[in-house]
Amino acid sequence: MARLNARGLTTARIGPLELALAIGECIGLAGPSGSGKTQLLRALADLDARQGALALDGVPADDVEPTEWRRRVGLLPAEPVWWAETVGAHFPLDTDPPLAALGLNRAILQRAPSTCSTGERQRLALARLLARDPQVLLLDEPTANLDAASAGRVVECIRERRDTGVAVLWVAHDEAELGRVADRRLTLVDGRVETGEAAWS
Numbered sequence: 001m002a003r004l005n006a007r008g009l010t011t012a013r014i015g016p017l018e019l020a021l022a023i024g025e026c027i028g029l030a031g032p033s034g035s036g037k038t039q040l041l042r043a044l045a046d047l048d049a050r051q052g053a054l055a056l057d058g059v060p061a062d063d064v065e066p067t068e069w070r071r072r073v074g075l076l077p078a079e080p081v082w083w084a085e086t087v088g089a090h091f092p093l094d095t096d097p098p099l100a101a102l103g104l105n106r107a108i109l110q111r112a113p114s115t116c117s118t119g120e121r122q123r124l125a126l127a128r129l130l131a132r133d134p135q136v137l138l139l140d141e142p143t144a145n146l147d148a149a150s151a152g153r154v155v156e157c158i159r160e161r162r163d164t165g166v167a168v169l170w171v172a173h174d175e176a177e178l179g180r181v182a183d184r185r186l187t188l189v190d191g192r193v194e195t196g197e198a199a200w201s
């Protein structure tokens with residue numbers, strides 16, 4: 001059974017398309033700018049109006065509270081939003097976010113988000129997402145603002161989650177990065193899945 005399954009998924013800008021993301025699988029999603037990658041992630045996270053069927057571990061999205069669906073199917077946007085005064089206020093209570101694994105010091109939790117660098121905020125947004133323990137990770141260019149060392153930490157962190165059964169959909173423009181992280185790759189063109197390749201190295 002697929003961890004995340006989409007059938008006939010259609011929004012104003014994508015589809016209809018089929019997608020099956022297996023337990024412990026990382027699919028790399030490529031495609032030209034404007035092809036609909038972000039829109040696909042948003043549709044899977046149930047953030048936009050859509051048609052078609054979505055299911056998580058066989059349970060239809062319509063049978064799951066939208067907030068619970070979004071906790072289980074976690075989206076890391078390309079431009080994460082910060083609303084509270086301190087970084088720490090964005091983290092759920094009683095959780096242990098993987099800050100050290102992402103090269104971040106706990107002291108950063110006391111700071112205002114605006115005082116953090118773009119790359120720090122990108123990793124903090126990932127830590128915030130992982131702290132909620134999603135079963136599916138939808139990652140929109142998660143290493144776009146990072147140096148090689150930080151990007152490597154992100155890759156390791158996501159691999160560890162994948163190895164525990166989390167399913168990952170990883171959007172990137174960098175073919176080499178997708179080659180490193182993805183079990184297989186899909187390409188989106190004009191909102192439709194154009195190619196699916198067999199397993200990468």
Ligand SMILES: Nc1ncnc2c1ncn2[C@@H]1O[C@H](COP(=O)(O)OP(=O)(O)OP(=O)(O)O)[C@@H](O)[C@H]1O
Nearest residue numbers: 013031032033034035036037038039040078173188
């Ligand atoms: N709210 C909106 N109103 C009108 N058009 C939109 C809206 N949101 C997205 N689009 C359009 O939908 C298309 C797909 O956008 P999307 O952000 O999914 O592309 P993408 O593949 O993620 O691109 P990139 O690689 O540049 O991030 C684009 O042409 C975009 O301009």
